[in-house]
Amino acid sequence: MSWLFGLNKGQPEAPPGLPVQPPPPAGGAGGGGDKPKDKWSNFDPTGLERAAQAAKELDKSRHAKEALELARMQEQTTQMEHQSKMKEYEAAVEQLKGDQIRIQSEERRKTLNEETRQHQARAQYQDKLARQRYEDQLRQQQILNEENLRKQEESVQKQEAMRKATIEHEMELRNKNELLRIEAESKARARVERENADIIREQIRLKAAEHRQTVLESIKTAGAVFGEGFRAFVSDWDKVTATVAGLTLLAVGVYSARNATAVAGRYIEARLGKPALVRETSRFTVGEALKHPVKVVSRLKSKPQDALEGVVLSVSRHLYKRMQQISTRNTRQNKGLYRNILMYGPPGTGKTLFAKKLAMHSGMDYAIMTGGDVAPMGRDGVTAMHKVFDWANTSRQGLLLFVDEADAFLRKRATEKISEDLRATLNAFLYRTGEQSKKFMLVLASNQPEQFDWAINDRIDEIVNFALPGPEERERLVRLYFDKYVLEPATGGRQRMKLAQFDYGKKCSEIAKRTEGMSGREISKLGVAWQVCSLKSLLTY
Template identity: 90%
Template sequence: EQWITLHLQQDTGYITAVEQLKGDQIRIQAEERRKTLNEESKQHQARAQYQDKLARQRYEDQLRQQQAMNEESLRKQEESVQKQEAMRKATIEHEMELRHKNELLRIEAESKARAKVERENADIIREQIRLKAAEHRQTVLESIKTAGAVFGEGFRAFVSDWDKVTATVAGLTLLAVGVYSARNATAVAGRYIEARLGKPSLVRETSRFTVAEAVKHPVKVRLKSKPQDALEGVVLSPSLEERVRDIAIATRNTRQNNGLYRNILMYGPPGTGKTLFAKKLAVHSGMDYAIMTGGDVAPMGRDGVTAMHKVFDWANTSRRGLLLFVDEADAFLRKRATEKISEDLRATLNAFLYRTGEQSNKFMLVLASNQPEQFDWAINDRIDEIVNFALPGLEERERLVRLYFDKYVLEPATGGRQRLKLAQFDYGKKCSEIAKRTEGMSGREISKLGVAWQAAAYSSEDGVLTEAMIDARVDDAVKQHLQKMDWLRGEEAAKISCWESCLSYLHKTWLTRKVALSS
């Protein structure tokens, strides 16, 4: 039994080994088959790629051949066209040359024929000329005789009749008096119209109806202006808005009650809204406005006094009240004690002080300056309100950026009439970012930035304004602003250095005199 059991165990192990060997063979065969399939697939793929490559090369060769054939055909066509054009030009030139030769031959033949006819008929022509001259001379002599006889009889009849002589003298006298009166009346009327409607030479811009407008629009009817908000389109700080709104309300009530206007001085950096607010103030108050600049006064020389009086005479004739805005007023209203001011400019300043010595119910004076410390002390005495227009803060800059973004970008893009489109991005977030980056910039600089965005869209190929284009224009504007600030600081440093040199010289001079006096 043990032997049988052992024998059975050996047979079982043998069978197991055989089965295991069979399984290994099957696995090996499967692995070989898989490798064979993979290799076949790689070969198929490589064959397909090679065939595709050959097909692409054949297609490219065909394209190159077709292109070469097209170029050759085009070249031949161009050569044919050039040959035809050359033949046509040669034909036209030949025709023009033949026509010119024929014209010359015709003119020469006509000239010869005309000369021959004139030579043959010379005697007849001279006889005709002689007869015409004799006839004309006889006609002139008879006309002179007839006119002398008529005028002589008329003069004798006129002199012999005393009543006719008296009436003629009286008529000539009345005619002379009428001509003289009409000429003087025309001069007086002209001066009156010029004083009422003519714009003075110092006034650059005005909303008042002038003679030029009357000539251009003779049937134009001026309607009564509607009340408008004085701060419409003007972005200022809250405290400054409150103050200028009070000034606007007071000015409008003053105009309605025919009171005395208060004079205002607006000072601050350029581009902060001084001129814009002055115009809005005039429209809000129902007044006319006139803008003049101080730089126009000095070049007038001796005529400055007369021109200044004409400005105020013209302002006093306004029925609606006139807001006289003087931009860059420090150009001619500077201190009279300084040596830099000429005698003519000093006389013009005196005329200005004379006409503004008392407050008026006809005009309101608004001065704007970047350097108010240069004003003559008499000018400061004529100012009733002083308003500082400072650079916009972060909140004001964001309002300005949004205002000009809507005006120069969104409205043209949504109107559909202009070649301007806007890419998709967060407009509000972008305006806030730009407001933070434009620190220290004025309202005018921000408005120019809006114009630059519009110009960037117009200069692009598709007319689309992208976020990158906006950022590029903002970078350029910031760099330019920093450059301007560097120039300004350099100028201020030069002024400080000059003052320090002057003070040092004065100190040394004082020490030298002190030592001399003590010795």
């Protein structure tokens, strides 16, 4: 189309079939380069003429419409290409804008991170400065306090020194004044005595003569009175006889009363009192009967209890203990000789409890003494030991004498270094237990039976082992103390505790697995701890 309208930018293109015209001269139509040029000076009218001529020829041609249509289509194609390029350009511009926004966002994020880091660093630095400043203040305050304390101590020391100096000065002045006063008094007294020496000697002489005369007259009077009385008493034989008889009866009465009192005291102590070594007993004493009459009456009316009630043991040990309690009861009923027993095992396995239950089931009294109480008694240990066995022999129902921690004083005499008093007490114990008795049954308990003296083995008839509870025994103990310390207070107490809904049996089994190696006493303390925790939560609620 450019050739059609003559709009070539460079040299114009001639349509096909037309001759090419040479370009006009550069200087214009006139060829003169000196004239001024206007805007129409470079216009070439030959292009228009050629365009008009081409249009005429095109109109005359039979392919004019096809050429125009082709030109129009080429123009549309060109426009569409131009539009597509414009859209591509716009898309590229939008993409550049998006990239620019993303880059700006990234830069802004980096800037914010850097500002945050700088703020944190600044805050940390300020905090560090503040801590250093605070530490410096504390250090300065401490230095100031130490300086003030030092000044106060110096001031107190100075005041104390001044006070001491003042007191010493006052004491020195007082001593000087006292010495001067004493010296003046001595001089005055010496001067007075020198002046009155004759008078003083005369007074002393008169007093001595008067005292001698008084003593002589008193001696003469007393001799005369006693002499006349003695002559009168000797001359009257009835008075002499009555006096001798009275003195004899008085001596006999004093001696008899003293011995009778001692015998009665020993009898009361042996029959009614409790020896010093006995810590606990089921025998009634006069003092206990007077203090707790209702308790004494209830104990007299009580029936024999089961020896294994409340004692948790395995099946085999349960049967063995049952045979022992039946044997002991039959021995008492048939008035036979009691068998002595040694119980050994870890602490808290039920030795003391079983001994009490055994005595109650057999209808016997029990007495509990501790081996640790024997050694501190020293020389009195032998007497106290004899009193225990004398008291045990007076029991009508039979006495179960339980010695806890017996290895404390029944140690080996050959290898152990024991005192003479403890050795004498051990000998007294061996003497009193040399033969079996119908009055008392000896039960020894120990955690270390290997420390016993060899002579003790001859006194023991049966040895019973109290081992730690097994899994089944622990579960039974946990259930027993859970019922006693948790379930019963929760159902029957004044302030009933609230228990959560869970499987108690399963929980007790889990606790029993976790309490491996614990004794019965430790499991009971665990139950008490449950109760205390429950009561604390109830009070908090």
